[in-house]
Amino acid sequence: MKRSESGDEVAARNEINPAAFRRRLLAWYRGNARALPWRETSDPYKIWVAEVMLQQTRVAAVTEHYNEFLRRFPTLVSLALASELEVLVAWSGLGYYSRARLLHRAAQFIVTERRGSLPASAAELRTLPGIGEYTAAAIASIAFGEGVAVVDGNVERVVLRLTGRSSENTAAARGLVRAQAQALLPQARGTVSRREVQSGGGAGAQHCDNPAGEHNQAMMELGAMVCLPRAPRCSECPVNSLCRTRGEHPTLPRAAQRSQPVACLLDLRKRGPATEVLLERRSADARVMPAMYELPPLPLEAVEGLEPALRIRHAITNTNYYMQVFSSRRTAPAASLAPAISAGPGRAVKQTGATVRALRSAVPAESRELHWTRTTRLAGLPLTGLTRKILQRLKVMENPRIALPE
Numbered sequence: 422m423k424r425s426e427s428g429d430e431v432a433a434r435n436e437i438n439p440a441a442f443r444r445r446l447l448a449w450y451r452g453n454a455r456a457l458p459w460r461e462t463s464d465p466y467k468i469w470v471a472e473v474m475l476q477q478t479r480v481a482a483v484t485e486h487y488n489e490f491l492r493r494f495p496t497l498v499s500l501a502l503a504s505e506l507e508v509l510v511a512w513s514g515l516g517y518y519s520r521a522r523l524l525h526r527a528a529q530f531i532v533t534e535r536r537g538s539l540p541a542s543a544a545e546l547r548t549l550p551g552i553g554e555y556t557a558a559a560i561a562s563i564a565f566g567e568g569v570a571v572v573d574g575n576v577e578r579v580v581l582r583l584t585g586r587s588s589e590n591t592a593a594a595r596g597l598v599r600a601q602a603q604a605l606l607p608q609a610r611g612t613v614s615r616r617e618v619q620s621g622g623g624a625g626a627q628h629c630d631n632p633a634g635e636h637n638q639a640m641m642e643l644g645a646m647v648c649l650p651r652a653p654r655c656s657e658c659p660v661n662s663l664c665r666t667r668g669e670h671p672t673l674p675r676a677a678q679r680s681q682p683v684a685c686l687l688d689l690r691k692r693g694p695a696t697e698v699l700l701e702r703r704s705a706d707a708r709v710m711p712a713m714y715e716l717p718p719l720p721l722e723a724v725e726g727l728e729p730a731l732r733i734r735h736a737i738t739n740t741n742y743y744m745q746v747f748s749s750r751r752t753a754p755a756a757s758l759a760p761a762i763s764a765g766p767g768r769a770v771k772q773t774g775a776t777v778r779a780l781r782s783a784v785p786a787e788s789r790e791l792h793w794t795r796t797t798r799l800a801g802l803p804l805t806g807l808t809r810k811i812l813q814r815l816k817v818m819e820n821p822r823i824a825l826p827e
């Protein structure tokens with residue numbers, strides 16, 4: 422009989438390191454999660470109310486109504502005993518009133534048929550009025566710790582971008598997204614507490630020790646705050662280095678792209694047997710990518726008329742950076758540099774000794790920001806994504822012992 426794959430095996434097949442992904446996601450979530458009232462409770466009833474309110478409704482609108490609704494109906498029993506009108510009044514302003522009716526009906530069902538106990542598994546929760554696959558998974562994992570992935574629009578988008586899969590609206594494609602989301606979930610410890618929590622008991626399941634629930638909330642938060650539908654903030658994304666598309670997914674909607682030409686200097690020198698590359702360290706106060714290393718930027722006026730050694734496009738959120746890389750050497754570290762630099766008349770201005778010096782002096786950075794770095798050390802440095810891409814493309818990182826011309 423064919424052995425079924427574990428979650429980690431599915432993830433590995435799709436080239437995402439699940440352990441690294443979970444570690445980075447969780448570290449980011451713990452430092453950046455918004456303080457929302459439903460994240461401060463472990464009462465399954467209150468988590469259920471929040472999840473129903475959050476269906477198709479902005480977080481800000483839910484935040485406005487959530488506490489007041491719970492003040493009126495602090496327990497599942499109090500909700501069940503209220504009239505439908507009272508529930509609708511309390512729901513006023515949230516829209517989609519069928520959700521309030523179904524919530525009320527489900528509360529009555531739980532009180533009369535289940536002695537007030539909210540089911541603790543996603544499968545059982547789905548039998549209740551108004552609870553679909555997403556809501557059931559959210560309640561089961563967040564309130565009871567069940568190891569089931571929540572896949573809402575945010576999570577689906579994150580998974581598609583991470584894996585580079587196309588966004589087809591077919592059952593098979595949706596199933597693959599669910600499998601991938603499930604594969605990224607931490608090893609479930611099972612349901613935290615199989616006992617069903619009495620309404621308003623409040624002491625039900627976890628929060629502090631609930632890997633599945635925390636992971637699901639982190640995935641949703643990533644989609645809501647960073648991996649935005651039209652303009653993903655890839656430079657701020659904690660899983661950027663594991664993402665296969667970084668904002669360039671071929672089939673997901675994209676914001677209008679703007680183009681920005683930029684230039685940088687690739688300066689290499691030999692020191693004994695070692696090769697060094699000149700890097701600039703960004704300021705620790707920089708708004709983006711603080712304290713990271715990059716190839717020193719050059720003003721565009723300084724390179725006018727020169728043919729770059731390499732042209733490369735790099736997209737960050739809704740900007741396409743068209744980078745031109747200029748080498749301070751007339752002969753390049755890798756074969757790919759040489760043809761561009763020695764391009765014939767009419768195509769390029771050949772880089773002479775004078776232009777090499779001019780390029781170096783055109784770097785606006787102060788000397789204390791510039792660092793000669795051994796190429797063997799590059800892999801261990803916090804390089805910007807674009808610099809890493811350039812150094813890899815030119816084989817500076819893979820080949821630490823580059824033979825430079827004397």
Ligand code: SF4
Binds near residue numbers: 579649665668
């Ligand atoms: S790198 Fe960009 S596209 Fe990829 S998951 Fe992060 S925000 Fe989304």
